[in-house]
Amino acid sequence: MDLATLAHACRVAERWGVHPHEVLIASGCIDEATYVSALGTSAGVPFRTKIATCNVAVPGTATLRQCLKTPILEEIAPARRLLLGFDRLRPFDVRTLLARLTQHPVALASPSELRRAMRDHFSPGLVHDAVHMLASRRPHLSALRPAMPWQIWAFVLGCAALAMAVLTAPTATVHAVSICLACVFVPVIVFRLLAAALLARAESPSHERDEDPTPDSQLPTYTILAPLCREAHMVEPLLHALSKLDWPTAKLDIKLVLEAADAETIAAARALSLPANVEIVVVPDRAPHTKPKALNYALPLARGDYLVVYDAEDRPEPDQLRRAHAAFRLGPSNLATVQARLNIYNPDANWLTRQFTIEYSALFDGLLPLLDTLKLPIPLGGTSNHFRVAALKWLLAWDPYNVTEDADLGARLSRSGYRCAVIGSTTYEEAPARLGSWIPQRTRWLKGFIQTWLVHMRAPRTLLRELGLRGFLAFHIMIGGTILSALVHPWFYGLLAIELGGGQFLALPQSVLGLPFWTISLFSLVAGYGAAMALGFLALRRRGLDRLVWQVPLMPLYWLLISVAAYRAVCQFAVAPFKWEKTDHGTAESVARPAYSCRPGRPPAA
Incomplete structure (x- = not known):
């Protein structure tokens, strides 16, 4: 990367209120995994390219919300390392934090890979709540x-x-x-x-x-939930439309919500070179097979204070987003x-x-x-x-x-x-x-x-x-x-x-x-x-x-x-x-x- 690009990223980061590396990752100038790997090398800690879901546990009794807020998982074997996936800390702050954790074996992972492992770990609870939460807590409204x-x-x-x-x-x-x-x-x-x-x-x-x-x-993070089902041909047009939204890219949290039984759409989404702010969320194949169940499954994974739902053809x-926020x-x-x-x-x-x-x-x-x-x-x-996420969760x-x-x-x-x-x-x-x-x-x-x-x-x-x-x-x-x-x-x-x-x-x-x-x-x-x-x-x-x-x-x-x-x-x-x-x-x-x-x-x- 040349110095001009880095200097430009610093100016954009100041305007957006984020760190330069977030701008570079969001704009595709550097790969998220490459950045975290280099960060681990400079700090002298290993980097995990892939996290096996069967080989991780949640520290203590942490909930999914706590794990997402403090991105930490724990390896079961062989070294029982803490897996960290920070994306909002400056490189110097990350190295300072790692220096304080010398008494614990530590490894770094890309934030998206760590979130994927968390999602898979909590998936049974997520799908259960997606189906049963409203019916069990407020049956008169189900x-x-x-x-x-x-x-x-x-x-x-x-x-x-x-x-x-x-x-x-x-x-x-x-x-x-x-x-x-x-x-x-x-x-x-x-x-x-x-x-x-x-x-x-x-x-x-x-x-x-x-x-x-x-x-x-001062703009907050905005989550976009885009549920798709049997719409492999719509993935690219949808992402193109979302890329035109006037919102800082580093503050967009886009989730493609796909059905596990829809292998064609999943393959089409994974075939794209998706930027760091786009995640694929695969909903387990469990009845009822409805759009609201898929949205319920993805909602706990939202990182934004506000959320909007878009369909495949939108x-x-x-x-x-700016007018909704206003x-x-x-x-x-x-x-x-x-x-x-x-x-x-x-x-x-x-x-x-x-x-x-x-x-x-x-x-x-x-x-x-x-x-x-x-x-x-x-x-x-x-x-x-467009929703306030806190109100949406309160309504179940x-x-x-x-x-x-x-x-x-x-x-x-x-x-x-x-x-x-x-x-x-x-x-x-x-x-x-x-x-x-x-x-x-x-x-x-x-x-x-x-x-x-x-x-x-x-x-x-x-x-x-x-x-x-x-x-x-x-x-x-x-x-x-x-x-x-x-x-x-x-x-x-x-x-x-x-x-x-x-x-x-x-x-x-x-x-x-x-x-x-x-x-x-x-x-x-x-x-x-x-x-x-x-x-x-x-x-x-x-x-x-x-x-x-x-x-x-x-x-x-x-x-x-x-x-x-x-x-x-x-x-x-x-x-x-x-x-x-x-x-x-x-x-x-x-x-x-x-x-x-x-x-x-x-x-x-x-």
């Missing part, structure tokens, strides 16, 4: 038990009563049920109108700023989560992706910012969720049995008194371009909404007390309303077809329930469609997607597809509540990116 007996009986008796009413008085029953459902949807319409009004006054995302004046030297805007720093003390906005980078692939884009724009640019403004519970988006993290773990976690955050905020930075995702991928994905989402609604409605009075009346209603509108509207929507078309076929459409009502039935139903139909389309229209205009505006009138056809997925979700919930249908990614042409490079080079500009 989806392990799909439904309570009283909920099952209420559903069965309700269906029986409805069937008897239809058999005895079909017309009156249909009218009465339709009136009740239409009244239930009025709050949903109001929410959409409020979101549309908020959008009409808001600036475009590019003008929204959450500037973080915090200097690089393309976050470079400023996202929100945490400037927000209230109970702000535990920041949700970035999601949108689509392949909207023009076909009709399905265009409708998906309208849906995402309305949700993440309209409805979720409204919930944030009103300080109401926010169903998180599954990716680009994700529910491994809930297949829409994000919405459930948003509800648990609010029930515990935490806030969630929405920031203007966007993460772009790939929309499924085939029904064969879209239907299973939407089935999983809606099945998770069913799980979430049933879990949190096990004790309705407790939920009302913890969320308050406004939060309680918002929970039902965003979670219950989504399920109910998807299930009921086709029946309105069925009733309309019956009326048209019988020649009774727009005829004078012939029963007591006829007039209110048609009045409320027509209002719900017109106002509901109008509010949803207005919200979609404004969201597209705000995103600069005017070319998709002509697709807005076709939204009802898309809703019928959602209804198909909803009925499939109900059936699947009854027979396979924990089944995780994986969405295929990487099919869009837009996913192509320059290959990720880990070749050595100079540190970033000072």
Whole structure:
């Protein structure tokens, strides 16, 4: 290494608030193992290239957290040496420490190798906690038990009563049920109108700023959890996208969370020359095979004060971490989560992706910012969720049995008194371009909404007390309303077809329930469609997607597809509540990116 590179690294280290060797390792100028080996040679202690997990023990009764904080393991044989893997000490400090440990046999190992050995040593406990911690400590909040007996009986008796009413008085029953459902949807319409009004006054995302004046030297370590499953082809594009994030590289802790049964993705990740801040975490092959279980397994290994989850196809805007950190720093003390906005980078692939884009724009640019403004519970988006790690651990993290773990976690955050905020930075995702991928994905989402609604409605009075009346209603509108509207929507078309076929459409009502039935139903139909389309229209205009505006009138056809997925979700919930249908990614042409490079080079500009 030349002196100019070293001097440049010293300037960058001063700006970042780290040591020069951390800059050189993070930027790929020197290899971590080579650096630690040279450090051991200069101090006169051996270096362990590979640590056999079966040959190490934990000093005393230390926990994983203590081992990660003070990176020490102990060899069982032959010399019972202490294995040290410091990465935040200056070389002189390391030699001073080793000089004080002359009474103990000592060996050095690279920090990443020591963490790998710790992870393997504690793996049985990690996977046990990932699966059972929430269910054992807070069983009333776990989806392990799909439904309570009283909920099952209420559903069965309700269906029986409805069937008897239809058999005895079909017309009156249909009218009465339709009136009740239409009244239930009025709050949903109001929410959409409020979101549309908020959008009409808001600036475009590019003008929204959450500037973080915090200097690089005071920025904390940020952990990125990136779970991948059967996505070997997505590893390089994902790492390329993450490499563009505006955050000191030496303060990024990136973990690729892979499944042990997914040998292809593991091989693809290991084939890359990964920098020191990227680690591969392999989750043992144990049911349930869900994304939240994988995240729970990796969470105790996080080294950052803050954490974000990205999916394989995600393309976050470079400023996202800084804007999230600014929100945490400037927000209230109970702000535990920041949700970035999601949108689509392949909207023009076909009709399905265009409708998906309208849906995402309305949700993440309209409805979720409204919930944030009103300080109401926010169903998180599954990716680009930024957390305070301490708060996430206190909540016992994700529910491994809930297949829409994000919405459930948003509800648990609010029930515990935490806030969630929405920031203007966007993460772009790939929309499924085939029904064969879209239907299973939407089935999983809606099945998770069913799980979430049933879990949190096990004790309705407790939920009302913890969320308050406004939060309680918002929970039902965003979670219950989504399920109910998807299930009921086709029946309105069925009733309309019956009326048209019988020649009774727009005829004078012939029963007591006829007039209110048609009045409320027509209002719900017109106002509901109008509010949803207005919200979609404004969201597209705000995103600069005017070319998709002509697709807005076709939204009802898309809703019928959602209804198909909803009925499939109900059936699947009854027979396979924990089944995780994986969405295929990487099919869009837009996913192509320059290959990720880990070749050595100079540190970033000072």
